[in-house]
Amino acid sequence: MTKRIFISTVFMLLTSNLMAQNCDCLDNFNFMVNKVSKNYAGYNDKINLNNKRAFSQLTNNLLSRSKKTTNIDSCYVLLRTWTNYFKDHHLRIQLDWRYREKYPNKLSQLNKQIPKFKNLPPPAKDTLAKEASLKQLNDKTLLIALPSFEWDEKKKIDSIIKKNQVLLSKTPYWIIDLRGNMGGNDLTYSPIIPYLYTNSIAIFPSEYWASEDNIKNYEQQLKDKSVDDEAKKYIADAVALMKKNIGSFINPGGKDTIYVKLDSIYEYPKKVAFLIDRNTASSAESLLLTAKQSKKVTIFGENSYGMLDYANSQYFDIFCTEYNLIIPISRSKRLPRNPIDNIGIKPDILIDNNEKQKINLIRLQLEK
Template sequence: MKSSFFALAALMAAGGQAAAATPGEICVQDLRAIPSFLLENDTGARQHLAQKGQAYFDLALATATTAAAGAADSKACDAILENYVGMWRKGHLHVKPGSAQDVAKPSPAQPAVAGQAAPSKEPSLQVLSETTLLLTLPSFHGRYRTAMATLLDTHQTTLASHSNWILDVRSNGGGSDATYAPLLQWISSGEMLNMGAEWLSTPANIDGQEKVCPLLAPGDQNCAAFSVQAVAQMRTVKPGDYAPQNDGGVISYTRLSPPELHQPARVAVLIDKACASSCEEFLLAARQSFHVKLVGRNSYGALDYSNLRLHALPSGVRQLQYATSRSARLPTLQVDLGGIMPDIYLPPPKDDAARAQEIVRVQRWLEGGSLRPAGI
């Protein structure tokens, strides 16, 4: 697919200096490395090119090149490159400043008010009434996997004695499916269908897979085993081809053994636009239960292309974060187009007080009352 898109990249490469001296030259150097790398290694790039057209990406690259050449500093360049990759895909594709170790750290929670302490991203439990409890799940990052398992294990009696659960995953940006896995046995109806995904096999993707566990979960044997299996699957096909994540195929049916104690009778999962990635994978799993309703607003829509890995851009001061797998749901069930719809829609809250009231309203509804806002 040779065109002006590649011609422009080649022209920049030929005219570039061996050692970029200015922030603008460094920025252009990183920019010109992105499109060809994406088309070879990112699982969504070729599909995006086919959908949006060559002219769209020619213009995007030309516009970004002009902006990059005029970048006054590294921070300005970061914004330009992040905007450029956003022209390819709105989620699961980023340019991050810093080293691979810097990028792998989970983003800290931000305080609601300047000067206040940031809220914790660890899972927490709050008993709301004799029948209803609230599980707040701000993140599914791998570092919270032990905290999730410990919470569920420590509070088994409390969990089993409350028939109504509210799971608050608003603003949960995702992380690892393994983090929420212990929760599924509590809320599932027994069997779960998983469509699975496929790996794109390339040398860069295999290299990224081999490095991911030391970055994200050093010493985690489950992560290491997953990585070894992924690399083995990638090596069963030729470079540039796709391989199923598992030998058994892309569709699987899993039986989940419920805990010995009672499962909740009613589960409401509060969702919003900031629920993304593994948070959305959780929604797809949770909504298969007869006991679960999704309440709130559409999720973000960043799930079709996933398993992000890092690639150092030429400058060495920023990383390209891109997708190495694609969902087997494609093209018939696309999440990225508009996110996952709730079963029951709630309009966006106007402020923090209205956001907090959503929990009160859902509790009232689970306990036999109404979702209607107070005063209406």
């Protein structure tokens, strides 16, 4: 009996490995279309009676081309052309990090061949922060740079807040620099929120698309030891609801709007300025939506990127290991009334992109 189980396991591993090495473009194209149509939270919002015919034509055209495409790079361009139809940067095929590391110059070359759904001029030639930091500009103003909300940044941000509690608690003006912050995880910026708080915060939660694959993905996360107990409880509740509602959206919180009230309002800071640009996106925009509700906050710069409506992106195994397939499985309850994708969040005070002294300009505005 043990020998039979061992042989069966080896066979399954070999079969799985062969599938993973399948870089036939047609197979990967069909796999991608199937997974996106079944699991993407925005699929039925984006494909409707008005564009169904044009979308089918595009899909069939790319399908035909995939039969003749044998090169990994060319197939990547083809696959990405299809996902770009949805105009959602959270939905994408991307080249695996190992492939990008092996061929560092390929990605920018290939991306030039992909039809863009959002054309922006280059960002300002500003010197941007490379890591989270806190700097005292003078006795009145702090500059806090938060260039990323990726999960590995959380410890850095927590540490900065903890080490500088005395300074934070007595400095009246803060400038929070979010330029170039393409997001990550909402929990990463959570230590900032109590300092901004002045009144009840309205939060529009996410609702999740219930599908067999999305359930499997979340069940795998429940086995992950790095996921804390609070997150596991939330995921487990979502999975239970999904299983009862396959083929529809579920809302684990049960409310369309959640109001958050904190116990106290900090005396300092008195005023907080956020500096944003066209590359402020995703979780950074989520922070902006919360911050805008504070009486302390003013937003400076230019419109943010606009990449927040569909989120909670999950990785899906695809046949060819040179590719990663990423699909957002949730949508915001802000929709359809208040979309942000490809629009962005408008600043309270616009700063010209060519202004070279943005930080100093904001400092003078705060301190006057």
